[in-house]
Amino acid sequence: MKIECGFATVEYIVKEKSPYGLQRKFYQIAEFGVDESFRRMGVATKLINFCKQEAKNRGFDRLELDVWEFNEGAMKFYDSVGFKTYREYKEMNI
Template identity: 20%
Template sequence: MKLVETNDADLIATLNRPIHERHVALMPNFFASYDYERVRKAFAETINRAGHHFLVAEVSEEPVGYIWMQEVTSDANAFRNAKRTLYVRQISIHPGHQRLGYGRQMMEYVEEWARSHDFATIELDYWVANENAARFYDELGFIAKRQVVVKSVETKENEKWRP
């Protein structure tokens, strides 16, 4: 497997479909159905922004997945110290190529990239219902630093939201 930088929003939108549909299956009340044109447009608006990096995983020159990384920095303020971290926005491997070590190789690349660009930390998030992701990142040494919780409130105008 090799990783190749790209600014091809069409390719990333195509590679995004399996992970997007997985998210829809896990959280149908949160995620919109996959719409290639909307997804392609969203990636096209982001792909050339400073600090965003898109890499395609190729096996025998066939694209099998991608990583979207973002350099995140913030100044210190009254509540917290300055922050500089490499944030993995998305990582996806086509289902037919999962469990072959490509995800681990991709994350090893991310770690080396972070190290070589003087990022002391790598951050990412995943949906708590995605138990496979939880195990994968645990095996790679990631630890939880914050937990986001939600409570559904029923109103007259909408039914109770369910995760």
């Protein structure tokens, strides 16, 4: 019996140095989620740890992800497993 309780969609990104940016190589978590009935059971932490190990196995030393500022639960979780803010996106409604 297979139970699906969470997922991560990832990208392996290598950007060469350009006049507009530094060289960067990182493992991007593009989408991440845990079914509500499995939250607070350690599933998300295990999934992040799997991503970390997979990134290391593939020669990456950095994980990145985007999270909506209004998603306070996700923000607290990512902080608790060691993510730090290093860049912000801004928007303006016109």
